Amino acid sequence: MLKCSVGLLALSSLFLSGAAMAQDKIKVGVTATLEGTYTVLGEDGIRGHQTALNVLGKKIGDKELEFIIASTDATPDSAVRAVRKLIEQDKVQILLSPLSGDEGIAVKNFAKTHPELTFINAASGAQETTYVDPAPNFFRFNMDGAQWQVGLGKYAYDEKKYRKIATVGEDYSFIYTQVFGLALEFCGAGGQITNRQWVPLGTKDFASVIAALPDDVDAIYLGLGGADAVNFLNQYQQAGGKAHLMGGSIMIDQTILSSKGNAKNALIGTLAASGQADTWEDKGWQKFVKDYQDAFPPNKRFPSPSLLATNYYGSTMALILALRQVNGDLSDNQSKFKAALAKLEIDAPNGKIKLDGNRQAIGTNFVTEVVDDGKGALFSKVVKVIPNVNQTLGYDPAVFAKIGLPSRTVPECKKY
Amino acid sequence: MSVTHDARVQVHRPAATAPRPAVRGWPEFNNPAAWIVAIILLIMPAIANGFFLIEIFATTLILGTIALSLMFLAGYGGMVSLMQLTIAGFAAYMVAVFGTSDNANISLGWPWWLAVPMALALATAFGTLGGALAVRTEGIYTIMITLAIGAAFYYFTNQNWAIFNGHTGINNVATPHFWGVNWRWDIPFYYVVLAVAALCYFAVDYISRAPFGLALQGVRDNPRRMAALGFNVNAHRVAAYAIASFIAGLAGVLQVWNYRQISPGSVSVGACIDILIIAIVGGITRPIGPYIGALVFVLLRTFALDFLVKIGLDGNRFRLLIGLGFLAIVFWSSDGVIGLWQRWRASQRRETNRPGGGRGHG
Numbered sequence: 001m002l003k004c005s006v007g008l009l010a011l012s013s014l015f016l017s018g019a020a021m022a023q024d025k026i027k028v029g030v031t032a033t034l035e036g037t038y039t040v041l042g043e044d045g046i047r048g049h050q051t052a053l054n055v056l057g058k059k060i061g062d063k064e065l066e067f068i069i070a071s072t073d074a075t076p077d078s079a080v081r082a083v084r085k086l087i088e089q090d091k092v093q094i095l096l097s098p099l100s101g102d103e104g105i106a107v108k109n110f111a112k113t114h115p116e117l118t119f120i121n122a123a124s125g126a127q128e129t130t131y132v133d134p135a136p137n138f139f140r141f142n143m144d145g146a147q148w149q150v151g152l153g154k155y156a157y158d159e160k161k162y163r164k165i166a167t168v169g170e171d172y173s174f175i176y177t178q179v180f181g182l183a184l185e186f187c188g189a190g191g192q193i194t195n196r197q198w199v200p201l202g203t204k205d206f207a208s209v210i211a212a213l214p215d216d217v218d219a220i221y222l223g224l225g226g227a228d229a230v231n232f233l234n235q236y237q238q239a240g241g242k243a244h245l246m247g248g249s250i251m252i253d254q255t256i257l258s259s260k261g262n263a264k265n266a267l268i269g270t271l272a273a274s275g276q277a278d279t280w281e282d283k284g285w286q287k288f289v290k291d292y293q294d295a296f297p298p299n300k301r302f303p304s305p306s307l308l309a310t311n312y313y314g315s316t317m318a319l320i321l322a323l324r325q326v327n328g329d330l331s332d333n334q335s336k337f338k339a340a341l342a343k344l345e346i347d348a349p350n351g352k353i354k355l356d357g358n359r360q361a362i363g364t365n366f367v368t369e370v371v372d373d374g375k376g377a378l379f380s381k382v383v384k385v386i387p388n389v390n391q392t393l394g395y396d397p398a399v400f401a402k403i404g405l406p407s408r409t410v411p412e413c414k415k416y
Numbered sequence: 417m418s419v420t421h422d423a424r425v426q427v428h429r430p431a432a433t434a435p436r437p438a439v440r441g442w443p444e445f446n447n448p449a450a451w452i453v454a455i456i457l458l459i460m461p462a463i464a465n466g467f468f469l470i471e472i473f474a475t476t477l478i479l480g481t482i483a484l485s486l487m488f489l490a491g492y493g494g495m496v497s498l499m500q501l502t503i504a505g506f507a508a509y510m511v512a513v514f515g516t517s518d519n520a521n522i523s524l525g526w527p528w529w530l531a532v533p534m535a536l537a538l539a540t541a542f543g544t545l546g547g548a549l550a551v552r553t554e555g556i557y558t559i560m561i562t563l564a565i566g567a568a569f570y571y572f573t574n575q576n577w578a579i580f581n582g583h584t585g586i587n588n589v590a591t592p593h594f595w596g597v598n599w600r601w602d603i604p605f606y607y608v609v610l611a612v613a614a615l616c617y618f619a620v621d622y623i624s625r626a627p628f629g630l631a632l633q634g635v636r637d638n639p640r641r642m643a644a645l646g647f648n649v650n651a652h653r654v655a656a657y658a659i660a661s662f663i664a665g666l667a668g669v670l671q672v673w674n675y676r677q678i679s680p681g682s683v684s685v686g687a688c689i690d691i692l693i694i695a696i697v698g699g700i701t702r703p704i705g706p707y708i709g710a711l712v713f714v715l716l717r718t719f720a721l722d723f724l725v726k727i728g729l730d731g732n733r734f735r736l737l738i739g740l741g742f743l744a745i746v747f748w749s750s751d752g753v754i755g756l757w758q759r760w761r762a763s764q765r766r767e768t769n770r771p772g773g774g775r776g777h778g
């Protein structure tokens with residue numbers, strides 16, 4: 001009898017502890033591009049995520065956050081596979097995913113098949129993700145590629161007096177969105193885009209692209225990222241290219257500016273726009289840079305956090321703050337948590353961020369210029385700060401809808 | 417045109433089978449291991465949860481079926497085709513294009529029972545055409561032509577927006593619902609995949625013993641002699657491509673239903689080579705090989721990262737672990753896991769027959 005009750009007690013305590021364990025942990029799945037062309041971007045994204053955990057801690061009331069990281073390679077299939085693994089095998093309740101544009105579109109569509117879970121976009125920036133048929137459980141605390149280009153076209157036209165430009169970009173949704181943002185403003189101001197070249201993601205040989213660059217333009221806009229950008233710059237310099245350059249948000253970024261070799265020096269003086277600027281004076285930004293630098297030894301990080309680190313920091317921050325607001329309550333299909341996220345306003349390192357009705361970030365944008373700090377390290381210096389940039393870029397939603405979705409040829413180069 | 421091309425196809429000639437009357441029957445029926453595997457596969461949903469059921473076992477069966485089509489060509493026809501995944505991907509794209517998806521401007525919205533036969537017919541035609549190009553070459557040149565077709569298709573899908581929707585691919589592809597069942601639910605889907613894989617497996621096993629399969633193996637071993645005997649060598653090879661394409665196409669349909677989306681990453685050159693790795697690692701001498709290879713591949717791909725992190729190493733190096741795993745298998749057994757198993761069985765037998773007999777020469 002005694003034996004039996006002891007056994008029962010042991011058994012029940014086992015069950016109880018099991019239940020208690022389940023209560024104590026909130027599982028969060030994270031994906032990053034730890035393979036392929038965007039590997040460096042993914043790695044720095046994870047550093048930003050870690051920095052946020054160092055600063056904010058993993059405790060939500062009496063519960064603890066547990067993070068499980070999965071790797072992707074910037075293709076939509078790899079993202080869906082990784083997210084499915086996290087949900088089905090690791091049983092995560094919340095996702096911090098994904099990093100890259102087309103991954104975002106695929107994960108948003110996938111999110112609809114799991115309406116009970118919550119997806120917080122980690123860093124992806126295609127417009128379509130939150131603009132077309134958004135998923136009610138998908139939240140994006142970073143701006144999209146077009147928002148990140150706000151200010152660039154106007155500044156290039158008014159201050160730099162560029163009139164004609166050509167673009168070279170990777171052939172996928174995020175860069176379309178970036179060129180979309182650039183073209184609306186630059187062409188709206190009266191400029192011309194004479195030539196748009198698109199190269200597949202992961203291109204190694206840019207010889208034909210460089211040969212086809214027109215000579216009669218004031219500047220060339222580069223919408224490349226990761227290994228593609230470094231390859232282009234090396235070959236561009238070998239080919240003796242001398243044109244003025246303009247850059248997209250992942251082109252003029254620490255992932256490229258702190259790459260090895262001399263090729264990056266071609267970027268000094270390049271005009272760019274992004275959701276952050278390395279040398280911004282703001283206190284919150286400076287603190288973030290310091291936290292990032294303190295968290296990792298100098299050879300294991302960039303001199304200053306990249307846009308991806310900032311985005312992962314912001315999304316992790318939103319996750320933790322919203323969870324704290326509801327005290328880790330994920331009952332009723334996480335409805336309280338989702339409501340808290342939708343209303344949340346975060347003081348991200350790169351300015352205040354709040355969400356619109358499509359759960360898309362409204363935030364601050366920066367026009368920058370690349371400078372040498374005198375010791376051989378390159379940074380982006382702020383030349384203009386634009387607050388409150390929304391997804392329709394200040395256009396009336398009806399007018400904006402008429403422009404069409406970003407693609408190789410949309411928008412046309414004209415004033416809308 | 418050489419003599420080879422003038423010969424007539426005489427697939428059903430009784431003479432083809434006559435010299436080999438003692439062709440093995442259905443050996444698996446007498447093999448208890450095969451029965452155990454079959455029963456485990458049938459009751460799998462009772463053992464495995466959603467993740468293991470779909471992400472591991474269904475994915476293994478799908479990839480295994482694609483690799484089976486390569487095994488059929490390489491093992492029985494002596495033709496290593498790197499475009500089998502491309503054919504599967506083509507079928508997957510066609511399901512998305514003819515069926516229903518989020519990209520309403522591309523998808524035609526046909527019901528699945530029209531879209532799938534259409535996709536299979538087009539994929540078979542595509543593979544047969546590719547095969548017709550490739551059969552004019554041998555060995556390394558076949559590999560190069562089929563790899564070129566695979567690479568061309570990948571870059572085409574990546575840059576074509578009118579049909580393939582470029583790098584974004586086609587999302588939210590509809591899956592079949594009928595008889596009140598959503599066939600993409602984990603358990604029904606698993607059984608669909610299992611049924612298709614079993615069908616393909618037994619079909620290949622049957623064909624390998626049918627007159628056509630025997631003639632194909634004859635073509636593999638000595639095409640000149642087969643031509644002299646009156647077989648149309650190229651026609652046999654093209655027919656083999658057609659069969660393999662149909663099998664790969666079936667797997668492609670399952671693949672698009674599995675992920676509900678298809679994009680160029682799924683048909684990349686790397687993925688084409690993965691199929692070759694799966695077939696080689698499993699062993700291309702018997703139809704079961706590709707499935708074993710696929711299981712090894714899927715397990716390594718899914719768990720290498722977790723495994724490295726668990727033993728306290730840098731998770732970023734997980735590709736290295738995958739590579740080392742494959743290297744080890746191929747190093748110790750040039751005919752894959754099947755070869756390891758067969759050698760182990762042989763050594764067991766040898767040991768019982770001749771106690772004290774030496775091990776293999778290693």
